Amino acid sequence: MNAAVQPRSAGPLPARSDDSPPLRxxxxxxxxxxxxxxxxxxxxxxxxxxxxxxxxxxxIVLIFGGLFGGAIEVPGGGxxxxxxxxxxxxMTMLFGLETTMMAVTTDAARGVTDRFRSLPxxxxxxxxxxxxxxxxxxxxxxxxMTAAGLLLGWSxxxxxxxALAAVGLLLLLRFALLWVGIFVGLAAGGPExxxxxxxxxxxxxxxxxxFVDADTMPAWLGAIAxxxxxxxxxxxxxxxxxxxxxxxxxxxxxNAVLMAIVWxxxxxxxxxxxxxxxxxxxxx
Amino acid sequence: xxxxxxxPTGRPVEGRAKVEDEESAITARxxxxxxxxxxxxxxxxGFDLRVxxxxxxxxxxxxxxxxxxxxxxxxxxLEMDGGRASVAGFDVRTQGRRVRERIGLVGxxxxxxxxxxxxxxLVMFGRLNRLPAPAARRRADELLERFALTGAGTRxxxxxxxxxxxxxxxxxxxxxxxxxxxxxxxxxxLDPAARQEVWTxxxxxxxAGTTVLxxxxxxxxxxxxxxxxxxxxxxxxxxxGTPEELKSAVGGDRIEIVFSGPADTQAALxxxxxxxxxxxxxxxxxxxxxxxxxxxxxxxxxxATALNEAGxxxxxxxxxxxxxxxxxxxxxxxxxxxxxx
Numbered sequence: 001m002n003a004a005v006q007p008r009s010a011g012p013l014p015a016r017s018d019d020s021p022p023l024r025x026x027x028x029x030x031x032x033x034x035x036x037x038x039x040x041x042x043x044x045x046x047x048x049x050x051x052x053x054x055x056x057x058x059x060i061v062l063i064f065g066g067l068f069g070g071a072i073e074v075p076g077g078g079x080x081x082x083x084x085x086x087x088x089x090x091m092t093m094l095f096g097l098e099t100t101m102m103a104v105t106t107d108a109a110r111g112v113t114d115r116f117r118s119l120p121x122x123x124x125x126x127x128x129x130x131x132x133x134x135x136x137x138x139x140x141x142x143x144x145m146t147a148a149g150l151l152l153g154w155s156x157x158x159x160x161x162x163a164l165a166a167v168g169l170l171l172l173l174r175f176a177l178l179w180v181g182i183f184v185g186l187a188a189g190g191p192e193x194x195x196x197x198x199x200x201x202x203x204x205x206x207x208x209x210x211f212v213d214a215d216t217m218p219a220w221l222g223a224i225a226x227x228x229x230x231x232x233x234x235x236x237x238x239x240x241x242x243x244x245x246x247x248x249x250x251x252x253x254x255n256a257v258l259m260a261i262v263w264x265x266x267x268x269x270x271x272x273x274x275x276x277x278x279x280x281x282x283x284x
Numbered sequence: 285x286x287x288x289x290x291x292p293t294g295r296p297v298e299g300r301a302k303v304e305d306e307e308s309a310i311t312a313r314x315x316x317x318x319x320x321x322x323x324x325x326x327x328x329x330g331f332d333l334r335v336x337x338x339x340x341x342x343x344x345x346x347x348x349x350x351x352x353x354x355x356x357x358x359x360x361x362l363e364m365d366g367g368r369a370s371v372a373g374f375d376v377r378t379q380g381r382r383v384r385e386r387i388g389l390v391g392x393x394x395x396x397x398x399x400x401x402x403x404x405x406l407v408m409f410g411r412l413n414r415l416p417a418p419a420a421r422r423r424a425d426e427l428l429e430r431f432a433l434t435g436a437g438t439r440x441x442x443x444x445x446x447x448x449x450x451x452x453x454x455x456x457x458x459x460x461x462x463x464x465x466x467x468x469x470x471x472x473x474l475d476p477a478a479r480q481e482v483w484t485x486x487x488x489x490x491x492a493g494t495t496v497l498x499x500x501x502x503x504x505x506x507x508x509x510x511x512x513x514x515x516x517x518x519x520x521x522x523x524x525g526t527p528e529e530l531k532s533a534v535g536g537d538r539i540e541i542v543f544s545g546p547a548d549t550q551a552a553l554x555x556x557x558x559x560x561x562x563x564x565x566x567x568x569x570x571x572x573x574x575x576x577x578x579x580x581x582x583x584x585x586x587x588a589t590a591l592n593e594a595g596x597x598x599x600x601x602x603x604x605x606x607x608x609x610x611x612x613x614x615x616x617x618x619x620x621x622x623x624x625x
Binding site for chain 2: 012027030031034037038041042045046110111112114115116117118119120121125281
């Protein structure tokens with residue numbers, strides 16, 4: 001540490017802001033990419049965590065499809081495994097929420113978020129970079145699930161266009177949940193709170209049409225399950241993949257594809273501004 | 285005491301806020317901040333501060349005095365409830381981005397990515413400071429060498445020692461040379477050797493012209509590093525000045541005498557009271573008496589002579605200036621350690 005005093009000119013001078021909008025936009029993109037790269041480097045450094053995240057839903061598929069599946073009957077008379085897979089794709093998107101929440105909370109608790117906020121970087125880049133990395137993570141997760149499903153005998157029976165539309169709806173849900181994750185992650189104040197929220201993921205998943213037909217539940221529970229945003233995405237993907245669906249003929253079920261767009265848009269409209277506000281006003 | 289250094293002040297930039305004093309790199313006027321649900325003294329209650337460009341100001345205070353709040357407000361991380369503040373000539377509230385272009389922040393907790401390596405961290409922060417990729421890599425290597433981290437640069441930060449982590453944190457805030465650096469409790473939890481390393485690094489920066497605002501709970505740290513010290517209590521500055529000025533303010537020099545027993549101590553008290561310029565402080569159990577005096581060496585001779593004439597031979601006699609600790613305890617009204625006569 002006895003290095004000679006560094007002349008001031010040796011360090012690069014700080015960049016100065018240029019207020020022209022196109023330049024600022026380009027910089028926001030460049031900053032976002034830097035943050036995305038950081039997250040991808042995390043994958044490379046801790047491959048175990050990421051891979052477990054991808055394989056975990058496959059395990060749930062095996063448990064429900066293999067262990068419980070034999071005892072579950074689909075009211076419409078279809079194959080339970082065919083019924084389960086679109087639901088599990090949806091559930092995979094919900095699991096992604098935990099990844100987002102955990103990453104955001106850890107950064108905030110360790111002071112990394114503060115460091116970013118003290119830099120002259122674009123403030124939206126921190127979340128946009130996170131967003132890109134998490135979406136990419138979910139795309140890989142979906143691919144792993146699709147491969148597992150195909151191996152186990154699931155398949156889609158509609159056209160390729162409809163199948164792609166189904167994937168689009170799944171990713172739209174993931175996008176909406178991303179903002180929930182960022183908001184809760186920032187507001188939580190520590191990994192302890194996040195683990196409490198993680199437990200809630202299960203009742204939310206069970207109280208939907210992901211694992212069983214809402215029609216088989218008591219009327220009031222079934223109504224809640226039908227209006228669960230996860231149900232909308234699960235039903236819409238079942239419809240688009242031409243897999244067996246729920247027997248109910250309620251309005252939400254009839255308009256599942258519409259609701260699979262409306263719900264995520266609504267969630268994003270609420271949680272995106274909330275997360276932006278929390279990010280700017282962090283105080284912890 | 286080094287004279288206040290002049291820094292290469294920032295060149296004039298359009299849109300620079302009007303500041304009352306061109307020479308000050310950091311100005312705060314009546315800054316207020318309260319936290320919901322917390323008592324008002326937990327935040328800032330009319331915080332005033334001026335730090336001359338190129339100098340080191342030490343913000344000193346116990347936990348909860350508002351040190352970190354002050355740093356977080358000045359570095360634009362936290363919004364103030366009221367008051368005004370400017371950093372490097374720009375308004376903290378309305379020109380946050382311009383402020384952020386001119387500051388470095390070294391947090392209380394190492395604000396670096398634990399999973400990435402030291403080098404990956406520095407390259408990332410270089411990129412976020414808009415250095416082109418090759419320049420960011422070059423700068424990262426330079427900084428690793430300067431902070432004696434070259435060998436550790438390829439290892440994940442999670443395995444670093446406390447001192448290494450703090451050095452990396454410091455390096456990360458210097459990826460571009462900021463005119464103003466905020467350092468929040470840089471050596472809390474470090475061992476003496478690591479503390480020494482961080483001090484050297486901060487000192488080098490100041491010698492190169494950076495203005496530093498440093499918070500600390502360690503009076504020794506403020507004494508070592510700071511040109512001026514602000515003592516913070518209950519969210520406002522309770523006293524401000526050079527370390528020497530502050531020490532003089534609590535009564536100047538003292539002669540401390542240790543006697544061999546209670547009889548000598550009692551016999552000496554009237555003799556000492558005549559030589560003292562103020563109240564004596566007596567620690568009965570240790571047979572120790574503190575004598576505040578006006579003139580240093582002359583008083584020492586007089587006290588020694590008077591004791592000699594009274595036939596009392598002290599065990600030990602020393603002349604000393606008060607420490608910043610004493611200043612601090614006096615200001616916060618916590619002087620239980622001394623029994624007054």
